[in-house]
Amino acid sequence: MSPTTVQILGEKALDQECGQSCVDWAVGLLETGSDSDALAVLAGMTPPFNHFEVAGRRDRALAELGIADVSKNQAVREWAGEHLRRAWNEPAYCRSALSFVSDLCIRNDYQQDLFDFYLLDCAWDDLDEVGVAYHWLEATRDSIAAVVRARIESFLSDRVF
DSSP states (O other): OOOOHHHHHHHHHTTOOOSHHHHHHHHHHHHTTOOOHHHHHHHTOOSSOOHHHHHHHHHHHHHHTTOOOOOHHHHHHHHHHHHHHHHHHOGGGHHHHHHHHHHHHHHTTSOGGGHHHHHHHHHHHHHHHHSOOTTSTTOOTTTHHHHHHHHHHHHHHHOOO
């Protein structure tokens, strides 16, 4: 599956290396009918990648497609939302999504609106390691999945994505 535009904006906001994921994103957009000169050039790039060259092409492609820059917090929030929606629809992905969103929270200086997911990830680790959720006292081994699911539901219902 090709990276989404939300993922690309999130990676850009967090100053992540721009390489294969940007190329795969461009290929995916071209396959679905998007068209721009910068997108076509980006889709044709091959390793080894120069981050600055690929990032420049990515930025030109975003501009040509009319995709506006968003704030760092918004880009990270939307990327988290993408993973949390998937976790909501695919409960087996819940633990992975929780870890991913926790990492996003950390990488964006403990982003406030993602902080509960960081705490819940730590609580789940606590439960796995010692049987007590020091980071979320109400959670138990039997309830942690339901607690996380309720927090995901609240997060998704509070925001328009």
